[in-house]
Amino acid sequence: MRSAGLFPHIPSYLGTYGSLIQQQLTMALLSVLFGLIAALPIALLCVRYPKIYPAMVGLLTVIYSLPSIALFVLLVPSTGLTQTTVIIPLSVYSLAALVPNIVEGIRGIPEDVRLAAVAMGYTGARRLVAVDLPLAVPPIMAGLRVATVGNVSMVSVGTVIGVGAFGALFTAAAQLSRSDLAVTGIVVIVALALACDLLLVVAQRLLTPWNKRRSA
Amino acid sequence: MNVLSQAWGWLTTSANWSGSDGIPTRFLQHYEYSAEAVLIGALIAFPLGLLTGHVKRGGLLVTSLANVARALPTLGLVVLLVVVMGVKFRAVMIPLVALTVPPILLNTYEGVRNVDPQLTDAAKGMGLRPWQVLWRAEVPAALPLILTGFQFAAVNAVANTAIAAYSSFGGLGRFVIDGLATTDYGMVAGGAFLIVIAAILNLVIFAVLRKLLISPGLRQKKPTT
Amino acid sequence: MISFVQVGKTYPDGTVAVAATDLTADSGRITVLVGPSGSGKTTLLRMVNRMIEPTSGEILIDGVDVRSKSAPELRRGIGYVIQNAGLFPHRTVLANVMTVPRLLGWSKDKARERAMELLTTVGLEESHAKRYPFQLSGGQQQRVGVARALAADPPVLLMDEPFSAVDPVVRKDLQTELLRLQSELSKTILFVTHDIDEAIQLGDKVAVLNTGGVLEQFDTPTELLANPKNEFVESFLGLDRGVRRLSFFSSTGVPLRPEPVVARDAPAAEVLARRGAQPWLLVVDDGHKPLGWLTAEQVPADGDLTKVAVGELVSYGHTFGAATDSLRAALDSAILSPSSRAVGVAEDGRVVGVASVEELVPAIRAAQSASVPDTGHGDRGEPGDRVEPGDRNDREDRDDNPDTV
Numbered sequence: 112m113r114s115a116g117l118f119p120h121i122p123s124y125l126g127t128y129g130s131l132i133q134q135q136l137t138m139a140l141l142s143v144l145f146g147l148i149a150a151l152p153i154a155l156l157c158v159r160y161p162k163i164y165p166a167m168v169g170l171l172t173v174i175y176s177l178p179s180i181a182l183f184v185l186l187v188p189s190t191g192l193t194q195t196t197v198i199i200p201l202s203v204y205s206l207a208a209l210v211p212n213i214v215e216g217i218r219g220i221p222e223d224v225r226l227a228a229v230a231m232g233y234t235g236a237r238r239l240v241a242v243d244l245p246l247a248v249p250p251i252m253a254g255l256r257v258a259t260v261g262n263v264s265m266v267s268v269g270t271v272i273g274v275g276a277f278g279a280l281f282t283a284a285a286q287l288s289r290s291d292l293a294v295t296g297i298v299v300i301v302a303l304a305l306a307c308d309l310l311l312v313v314a315q316r317l318l319t320p321w322n323k324r325r326s327a
Numbered sequence: 328m329n330v331l332s333q334a335w336g337w338l339t340t341s342a343n344w345s346g347s348d349g350i351p352t353r354f355l356q357h358y359e360y361s362a363e364a365v366l367i368g369a370l371i372a373f374p375l376g377l378l379t380g381h382v383k384r385g386g387l388l389v390t391s392l393a394n395v396a397r398a399l400p401t402l403g404l405v406v407l408l409v410v411v412m413g414v415k416f417r418a419v420m421i422p423l424v425a426l427t428v429p430p431i432l433l434n435t436y437e438g439v440r441n442v443d444p445q446l447t448d449a450a451k452g453m454g455l456r457p458w459q460v461l462w463r464a465e466v467p468a469a470l471p472l473i474l475t476g477f478q479f480a481a482v483n484a485v486a487n488t489a490i491a492a493y494s495s496f497g498g499l500g501r502f503v504i505d506g507l508a509t510t511d512y513g514m515v516a517g518g519a520f521l522i523v524i525a526a527i528l529n530l531v532i533f534a535v536l537r538k539l540l541i542s543p544g545l546r547q548k549k550p551t552t
Numbered sequence: 553m554i555s556f557v558q559v560g561k562t563y564p565d566g567t568v569a570v571a572a573t574d575l576t577a578d579s580g581r582i583t584v585l586v587g588p589s590g591s592g593k594t595t596l597l598r599m600v601n602r603m604i605e606p607t608s609g610e611i612l613i614d615g616v617d618v619r620s621k622s623a624p625e626l627r628r629g630i631g632y633v634i635q636n637a638g639l640f641p642h643r644t645v646l647a648n649v650m651t652v653p654r655l656l657g658w659s660k661d662k663a664r665e666r667a668m669e670l671l672t673t674v675g676l677e678e679s680h681a682k683r684y685p686f687q688l689s690g691g692q693q694q695r696v697g698v699a700r701a702l703a704a705d706p707p708v709l710l711m712d713e714p715f716s717a718v719d720p721v722v723r724k725d726l727q728t729e730l731l732r733l734q735s736e737l738s739k740t741i742l743f744v745t746h747d748i749d750e751a752i753q754l755g756d757k758v759a760v761l762n763t764g765g766v767l768e769q770f771d772t773p774t775e776l777l778a779n780p781k782n783e784f785v786e787s788f789l790g791l792d793r794g795v796r797r798l799s800f801f802s803s804t805g806v807p808l809r810p811e812p813v814v815a816r817d818a819p820a821a822e823v824l825a826r827r828g829a830q831p832w833l834l835v836v837d838d839g840h841k842p843l844g845w846l847t848a849e850q851v852p853a854d855g856d857l858t859k860v861a862v863g864e865l866v867s868y869g870h871t872f873g874a875a876t877d878s879l880r881a882a883l884d885s886a887i888l889s890p891s892s893r894a895v896g897v898a899e900d901g902r903v904v905g906v907a908s909v910e911e912l913v914p915a916i917r918a919a920q921s922a923s924v925p926d927t928g929h930g931d932r933g934e935p936g937d938r939v940e941p942g943d944r945n946d947r948e949d950r951d952d953n954p955d956t957v
Contacts, residue, residue, distance in 0.1 A: 172478075176526035178486035180493075181519035184503050188330050188512065260397050267400040268490060271507065281406040285494060293407035297400055304398035449638025452601055452710075453652050453700070454628030467642040542642035544684030 119291045125279045128299075134194070135276035135303060138269070139262040142198050146205025146258060153206070154213035155239070164214060171207040179204075179268050187272055197269040204265070205258040212254030216247030249322065252315040256308050263304040267296065333513030334520060343517075348501070350521065357498035357525055360491065361484035364420060368427025368480055376435025376476075380469070381461050389436045393429035401426060401487045409494040419491040426487055427480035434476025438469030470541050478533040485529050489522050499525060553579045554600060554708065554742060559609035561595055561765070569595045570765030572609060577757075579614075579707075580738035584755035586745055588788075592765025593744045597710050600742060601627045613708060628652055631701030631709035631739070635717050637693040639685040645671070645696050646681040652704045663703075670699040675729055691722035695729070702737070711743045715750065727753060748788055752777065752796065760785050774800045794920075798880035801919040806882050806912055808874060808896045808905030816843060820855030827851045832891040835865055840902040842868050845891040866890050871897040874904040879919055883912055 118128070125131070157164040182200035190196045220243060228242040244251075270278030280296035283289065316322075337343060344350050379385035404422035412418045442465045450464040466473070492500025502518025505511075554577040561570040570592040577583035585593040598604040600611055602623040611618045618626055639648050649667035654660070671681060674695040685693055694714060701709055715723045727750065734741065745751050751758045752773040759770045762784050769781045777797035780786040786793075812830040814823055816837060826833055827848045835843045835857060844865025852859045869888030872881040874896035886894035886909045894912065896904045 172482075172530060173527060176482040176486060176530060178489040178500075178519075178522050178526065180489045180500060180503055181522045184507060184515050185330075185519050256394075257397070260394060264398050264400045268402050270402065271493065271504070275402075278400070278402060281400070281403045284403075284410060285406045288410050290407055290410045293403050293410060297403040297407065300400045300403065301395065301398045305394065308394060308398075443636075443638070443641075445634055445636045445638035446640065448603070449632065449634055449697075450640070452603060452627055452632035452634070452638075454624045454626070454655055456624045459655075464640060467640070470642070542684070544640075544642045544644070544686060 118295060119289075121280065121292065121295075122283055122287075125283060131276050131279070132299070132303065134274075135263065135266050135300070136307075138194055138197050138201065138266045138274075138276065139259065140307070142201035142262050143205045143255065143258050145198065145202040146209055147255065149202065150206045150209035150213060154210045154217070157210065157214045158217050168211060171210055174203055175207040179265055180271060183269060183272050192273050194269075194274055196272060197266060197274050201262045201265060205262060208258040208261070209251070209254040212250045213247060216250035217243050219250065220246045245319070248315065248319050252311060252318075256311050259307045259311060260304045263307055264300055267300060330512050330516050334516035335513075337511075337513035337517040338520070348497075353497060353499050353501055354521065354525065357485070357488050357500075357522075360419065360423065360488045360496075360498055361481060361525075361529075364423035364484040364488070365427050365477065365480050367420065368424045368484075369431055369477070371424070372428045372431035372480075373435055376432045376473075377439060377461065377466070380436045380439025381457075381465060383440050386436070386440075389432055393433045396425050396429045399425050401490050402493060405491055405494050405496075414495050418494070419488075419496045423484050423487055423491065426483040430476045430479035430483065431473075432476075434472050434479075435469070438472030438476075439465045442468045467542060468545065471537070471545055474533065474537055474540065478530070481529050481533065482526065485522075485526050553577065553612075553614055554583075554740060555612040555615075556596065556599075557610050557612065559596070559599060559606045559611055561592070561599065561604065562607050568764050570599075570606070571767075573765065573767050575759055575767065575770060577740060577742050579740045581756040582734060582741040582743055582754050584743045584745060584751040584758045585761060586748055586751035586755075586758055586788075587761030588746060588763060590763045591761035593746075593761050594712055595765065596761075597712055597742055597744045600708070600710055601630045601632060628655055628704065629706050629708075631706045633694075633697050633701045633709070633711045633714045635713045636690075637685075637697030637714075639693055639696055639700070641685050643684075644681065645676075645683050645685070645688070648685070648696055649700045649703050651700060656704055658704075666703060667699070670702055671696075673702070673733065674699045689722075690718045691726060694718060694726060698730070698733075702739075707740055709739045709741045711741060713744055713746065716745065716747065723750075730754065748790065749796075752799075760788060795880060795883070798883060798916065798919060799878045801879040801915075801922070803872060803877050803879050803882040803896070803915070804875060805915040805918060806874075806879070806894070806896065806907050807915075808907055809911075810905040812893070812906050813903050814857070815840070816857045818857065823851060823855040823857055827855070832893060834868065834891075834893070834895060834903065834906055835860075836903050842871060842895050842897070842903050844868055845889065845893070868895050871895040871901075871903075874898060879912075879915060882907070883909075883916065886912055 121128070126134075153167070157167050177200075179200055182203075183196055186196045186199060190199065224242070224246065228238050233242060267275050267278030267281060269275035270282045275282070277296045277300050280292045284291075284293035284296070338350075346352070376389070379389050399422070401422045404425065405419060408418035408421055439461075446464055446468060447460055450460045455463060488498045489500030489503060492498055492504045499518055499522045502514050502521070506514030506516075506518060556573050556575040558572045558574060559570060560568070560572040562568050573596065575583075575596075585596055587593045595604055599606050600613070600618065602618055613630075639645075640651070643651075646664065646667050649670055650660075650663040653663035653666055658666070668678065668681060671678065676692065676695055676699070680688065680692065680696075685696070688696065694717075697714065701711075715726045718726065731754065743751075743754060745754075755773055757770065758773055758776055760768045760776070762768050769776060769785045771779075774797055776785070777789060777793045777800075780789055780793070790796075811826065812832060813834045813836055814826050816835050823833075831848055833846045833848070833851065835846055837843055843862055845868055846857075846860065846865055850860065850864075851857070867890065870885055872885045872894060876899065882894045882896070885896075886892055886907065889895070892909045893906045894908075895906050898904050
């Protein structure tokens, strides 16, 4: 804790910084993970059957435009005031952000590389894992970064149903008229989001060493 | 089922359709906030995107700016500004604008920057002035991407105007927040439903805009695999 | 006339793109700048319309320094064609062609009328006018590019590798078309290419540039082929420059003998008489068009040629226009035929006569000693016999390294 001004004592009923950070990241990153797991088969389906892709993009855009606050509240009767209620909509947003990137990423693989892979005898799943997905890593990572940053920030909206991790600070700030709590919440959330983003950038460098000279 | 019938009951109660907190008023309010946020965001982000895209410099600035703006928690920003400034229009507008800037900025920058260099070369070579190259060649060619940026800005604005209601602002989010406070789930679900309608209407508006503004010459099918 | 006076371009990091160059592109002529990548040919061209500013020297168009006008104004008076045409994707073909006239303040009607007229000029149909660029083939797009450059009737045309992105067959068409247009319009054209064949075919004069923007030789194509000034030019021209030079000489000097030509339905006596005198007979149909060769031994003993199926005749390869084609076409015709004999035809396709490879030699000798071709542009309108598609592909492959032919 660098300064008491930026990290004030938070009301004990909200928990500690550590527990709030843990909750925030758990909900945000699990959502990204679930979104990615669900996005892969959908994207591959769109690559395999290009005709369904425009309709899929339309559907995803509609889903993406659904306000989180509305989804949280609508899910309460089914999943209660739990982290699950927050994770489900955020997973769906991640999915919506990831599918187009995966599809464009795989489509963007140069035709000659694809043909060479086929000519060498790669088939089906093997080609996907050995050639297609590694080459599609940059656009997929771009999608993951957008989803991650968005999710880390959006988890705080969960406070409207009482599960917002650092969002709780905002509720407290509004109730107690304490701007310091709001500032702290914002700073921590932005820092967490950017830290996750940085980790993803590093991960991308490690995953795609062949791209180094371009980004250098 | 229970919630749905409650929502239906709320939506069909005629008293909910009139007055200063009736559905039509809230709906218009919601759109007013959103539209204003997009407009202000565009005033900031569009020229900056055009400039950086045209000179093909400042990519790092643009992406960092967009990234930070995306990381800002809207709810927190609304609360902070209301605590500091009171319930004023600006207190809700600043967070919303922060959400509309990244997509407009990024897409305008990427769109203009990636216009086929042969096209700009030919335009320049024919004697178009820099301003004309931008408006007559680069912007029209980048328009599909630019409009997508505006669409996402509008999507963000419409979705997050709902959050603004958390701090006593109007718009459709009001029904969700108030319903939650009074445990009137019919009102919550009805409000959420209306927000979804607003979001879809927003997409329809952009589909129409695309049809009107984008030249058929740019609507070519991408080569499919 | 475009004059380069001691024009040079050195980048801030010290790279010399163009060494101090003097060059004059004559009015109404095609001047080709050819060289490997890094030879500054495009830089030279782009300095004319001030897309790039030289660091030394000056460029004059008809005696006027290009810097005397603002760059956009200057450019509106100069046609500019680039590799992939660079058409506005969001505008129709017609609107694309109308661009410069509209910039110059022409009325919409006048600009449209002019654009429609130009589409016809460059060989497009009226129905193309309403289409968008993506609906056209590469060759058609390039034609639109040329029409757009010509729209305001500029006296000067800059063409930067305009045909290098299209396939060899289309390229040949576009080259032919350019020469036809030029014969009508007489523009001052500066043309950049890395393809020496294209340079020789299109250029009234050809400037061969070397890496670092050094002008190695500036001459007419025939002079270039006959007397390359140094090893670089010689290797850039390739190994068959002697043969290619024959393209610039008319085949009118070739002795065409009618004796070996015999109609399929000719009387037996005539056939038999000719068989005695000729090792090869060229059988023609009743329209006097060639059918194929026949060796003396293959002629039926009774002299009835109708007994020989057309399919059994030996292929005659291709013919050459006796009055119109070049010496190279005649030689090629002779070499390609198993009979080693060239078949010369009149414009209506009737056989004029035949000549063996040996009989072509005196005409070739005469061409070798002549420094100036006797027919000026000769058969420039028909590049087909000059450049074979296969030949072209070789050229494309060696794009980056001209020395490894």
